[in-house]
Amino acid sequence: MVETWTRWQPDVEREGLRFAPAPEYHVFPTQERPLKPYEEVRRATGVTRGLVAAERPDVVVADILTLAPALAAELEGVPWATLVPHVDPRGHPGFAPYSLGARLPRTELGRRAWGLLDPLLERGVQLGRRELNATRARLGLPPLAHVHGGISRQLALIGTFPQLEYPREPPEPATHVVGPLQWEPPFGDVDLPEGDPSWPLVLVAPSTAQDAEQHMLRAALEGLAGLPVRVLASTNHRPLPGPAVVPANARLVDWVSYSRTMPRCDLVVCHAGHGTLVRALSAGCVVVACPAAGDMNENAARVDWAGRASACPAGSSPRAGCAWPSRARWRSPRCAGAPGSWPRGRRRTTRPTGPRSSSRAWPRRPDRSAPDSVRHANERSCPWIAGG
Incomplete structure (x- = not known):
């Protein structure tokens, strides 16, 4: 059963899965839609809870941005996991703030410099924890003592290449890098541009x-x-x-x-x-x-x-x-x-070994001279997660 927005219903059913419409709301408020995100989450949780109660799944897997399925699962006593369809956004000592665009520092001086922002960042995540706990209280759930409460501590699946994950010591609990999600809607071939076929x-x-x-x-x-x-x-x-x-x-x-x-x-x-x-x-x-x-x-x-x-x-x-x-x-x-033939990286810190920082080679390129060898990757890695 996949609960997501109605625009994805044909694609869900094409994959042979059952579809349920999810409450559709904007994750971030806008001038036209000033409703606070957690107000929307509380409303959506009631709808999704009904689906969880009716289906009684063994586990609920929710996208990192859709809190309603996770809260609904907790209310119904069902284990829940989080799927992060990109690199892990959680901060770590010495890391630059997420989405700033700065790379992992190479020196202790660089790590300390980014650490100067930790108090400011901590205020932000603590505000998010308080707002989430207020929503949990209105739903009858106990407060959380930790931040990033929208990411499951039972199981967090990071949908990216392990080579793109910065090393963390200690690693995040119950977190596993599982590789990227590569589903796409079906579409045919297009004609390539003219020119010398030997040109890149x-x-x-x-x-x-x-x-x-x-x-x-x-x-x-x-x-x-x-x-x-x-x-x-x-x-x-x-x-x-x-x-x-x-x-x-x-x-x-x-x-x-x-x-x-x-x-x-x-x-x-x-x-x-x-x-x-x-x-x-x-x-x-x-x-x-x-x-x-x-x-x-x-x-x-x-x-x-x-x-x-x-x-x-x-x-x-x-x-x-x-x-x-x-x-x-x-x-x-x-x-x-x-x-797979390229160097492992440059100007970087040493990676720890273990399952969360796999040393597997990068994917190898298919033989472009043999079209039948090109894998048309409508993989079963599903982009629709409970709650849309």
Whole structure:
């Protein structure tokens, strides 16, 4: 049984799963919708509790942003787990604040410098704990003494590559890195851009949620024009505001299937949304990460720390960031070939050993000369989690 928003019902049922409509609410308040998030959570918990009581599942798995299923499970005495569909956002001594875009410090001085912000960050997480406990009290649940109460202490599943997780000592309790979620809606192939087949193929994959003006897409088309590359760019159902200049070596489309297209590509230019980023890494592509906002900054920092991408710093020229890797970076021995053949990282602290910091190699690139070997990855890793 999958409880999520009604827009996903056809996809849920296509996978052979049962569907239940989830209460639909905005996680963050807006000017048009000023209702506080925890008020929405309390209302949604009553609806989801009815479903949990009727189904009596063995376990409830809830997305990190959807608290109602977790609270409903607790009210019904059902074990619950949290699925985090990206890197672990919880802080740790010496870490930079999450989503700031700063990498893991290399020195004790750097760790102490970031530690100066700990009191400010602690005030924020304690405020969140108090607000959650107030909601729990209204639902008849006892207060929590720990922060990050929306993440299960029974089981937390981190849906990313272990190589993108910073080392933590001690590790978070009951937390396991399980690999990224790579489901996508079904979509067919698109025609590739014309040009010399020996030229590298670049995919420009902008965010579906950020950069409404498509600045990165425009900058990539401009920066890669005239280079000996083939460029496939997608608007991702977000038309460009105004006419677009598409160079002769590029093709602009409305949508592409990443699972069918990225295995053919050499380089992916993206905003570093987690789903796009891990798909590109899985396909063995070199990545140019141009973060737009929020956790994109964190994703870009993590993949740069792991030595698997070039990240454009905030405020830098998108054109320069998109053009230079095609000339030098992807030609270097360090970044050429399958990720499994690349070095393990650069300028980084030593990783602890153990199940939470696997030393497994990065995924190897499929043979692009044999289309039948390309795995069209509608994996069973399900993107819909109870509560939407």
